[in-house]
Amino acid sequence: MKSARTAARALTASALAAMVVLTGCSAAKTGEPAPQSSGGDHELHLPADYSGEGPGTLRSAITLPTVDRRIIRASEVAARISYVSTSGIDGSLQTVTGSVFEPLGRPPEGGWQVIVFGHGTVGIHSDCAPSLSPSLSGAADAIRALLLLGYVLVVPDYQGLGSTTGYHPYLDATTEGYNMIDAARAARKLLPAASDKWVAFGVSQGGQASWAANELNAAYSSPDLNLVGSVSVSPAADFSGLADLAMAGALTPQQSIAMVLILTTLKTEHPELNLDDYRRGGAQANWTLLAGCSADSTEKRIDVASSLSPDDLRPASEAATDQLRTYLIQMSGLPRSPAGVPSLVLQGDQDQLIPVAWTDAAVQRACDMGSVIASFVAVGRGHGDFDPTEALDWIQQRFRGDPPVSTCTIEGGPSIRKVPQLTLPE
Numbered sequence: 359m360k361s362a363r364t365a366a367r368a369l370t371a372s373a374l375a376a377m378v379v380l381t382g383c384s385a386a387k388t389g390e391p392a393p394q395s396s397g398g399d400h401e402l403h404l405p406a407d408y409s410g411e412g413p414g415t416l417r418s419a420i421t422l423p424t425v426d427r428r429i430i431r432a433s434e435v436a437a438r439i440s441y442v443s444t445s446g447i448d449g450s451l452q453t454v455t456g457s458v459f460e461p462l463g464r465p466p467e468g469g470w471q472v473i474v475f476g477h478g479t480v481g482i483h484s485d486c487a488p489s490l491s492p493s494l495s496g497a498a499d500a501i502r503a504l505l506l507l508g509y510v511l512v513v514p515d516y517q518g519l520g521s522t523t524g525y526h527p528y529l530d531a532t533t534e535g536y537n538m539i540d541a542a543r544a545a546r547k548l549l550p551a552a553s554d555k556w557v558a559f560g561v562s563q564g565g566q567a568s569w570a571a572n573e574l575n576a577a578y579s580s581p582d583l584n585l586v587g588s589v590s591v592s593p594a595a596d597f598s599g600l601a602d603l604a605m606a607g608a609l610t611p612q613q614s615i616a617m618v619l620i621l622t623t624l625k626t627e628h629p630e631l632n633l634d635d636y637r638r639g640g641a642q643a644n645w646t647l648l649a650g651c652s653a654d655s656t657e658k659r660i661d662v663a664s665s666l667s668p669d670d671l672r673p674a675s676e677a678a679t680d681q682l683r684t685y686l687i688q689m690s691g692l693p694r695s696p697a698g699v700p701s702l703v704l705q706g707d708q709d710q711l712i713p714v715a716w717t718d719a720a721v722q723r724a725c726d727m728g729s730v731i732a733s734f735v736a737v738g739r740g741h742g743d744f745d746p747t748e749a750l751d752w753i754q755q756r757f758r759g760d761p762p763v764s765t766c767t768i769e770g771g772p773s774i775r776k777v778p779q780l781t782l783p784e
Contacts, residue, residue, distance in 0.1 A: 446532025476564025607668025
């Protein structure tokens with residue numbers, strides 16, 4: 359008979375593995391039945407602390423009447439929130455949306471421990487936001503399982519997703535980092551029983567967000583919050599190499615989709631940018647499809663991306679390549695400073711979106727800056743394909759306050775190759 363600890367580990371492993379559906383530039387398979395909602399259609403405004411003006415201020419909190427009813431049954435509170443955060447582009451205050459879930463039952467001493475989950479790419483349009491999806495863009499099973507294990511889950515949409523104002527500065531690390539931190543602050547204003555301890559956990563775009571949150575937290579967050587660690591799975595830490603891959607005509611289909619989203623965002627930020635310096639042929643003809651929400655026409659988008667010629671997303675000149683590279687460094691370029699708390703980085707050596715060499719180089723730079731970082735590469739695995747038990751163990755260690763382990767100076771480091779022993783569910 360399994361012990362309670364073994365059962366809990368198995369449940370959480372399944373939960374974290376389910377979060378893989380939110381990674382990269384694709385979504386869950388089409389044709390699957392939609393999860394059943396709670397059945398109601400009435401939003402209720404929730405009591406909370408709405409005082410304040412600056413970053414982390416809670417602006418609104420309403421029930422999620424159409425969310426998967428399995429989450430409703432497992433939660434004391436299931437809410438869609440809006441809160442104040444900061445743009446990493448111009449420093450302006452922005453209203454960001456997201457979701458917050460509190461477990462059922464009596465909170466433990468010190469309050470419910472908090473996981474802020476940074477989702478992977480869902481698109482760049484407002485209606486792509488996870489908080490607007492009954493399945494939370496495929497994360498419902500993961501959120502339910504982690505709720506049953508006693509964690510508060512906070513899922514920021516990121517600036518511009520779920521909001522009717524502004525735009526989504528896709529893959530801008532500073533914006534996403536601020537959004538993660540402020541989501542943790544806002545959640546505590548809704549949930550008085552939440553602990554001050556939290557972990558930033560993210561996959562792909564969210565891996566970039568959790569990495570950035572760790573670097574930004576000490577100078578940006580409030581003293582009543584205690585970030586204890588960050589987990590970055592297949593993080594988009596530094597993807598400036600996409601410019602050279604595009605010039606070489608060597609983008610993978612996943613990278614091609616990401617490039618379309620990046621260029622669309624850059625055009626919004628820099629109106630003078632000539633998109634036709636970076637697109638032609640099939641990419642130009644299918645631009646709207648390629649730039650759509652990940653959950654829409656998923657298979658067709660991948661088919662189109664796979665059919666693009668090397669010239670379709672090739673910059674028109676060396677000058678155009680240099681300009682693109684400069685923008686990509688500004689957007690990503692992690693690390694920029696030492697991490698404030700321990701971090702865990704997980705990646706696969708068969709990643710077709712973020713090559714393992716790019717992440718290895720970012721980890722090495724973080725080590726050189728003095729960060730406490732543990733980095734592991736799963737042999738034979740791709741983007742977002744990670745060992746959930748390893749991530750869970752590390753998160754639990756951070757909440758317990760165990761001494762962190764760094765791979766920066768051990769033999770074979772700083773990124774340790776490992777042959778996975780766990781087979782993830784399909």
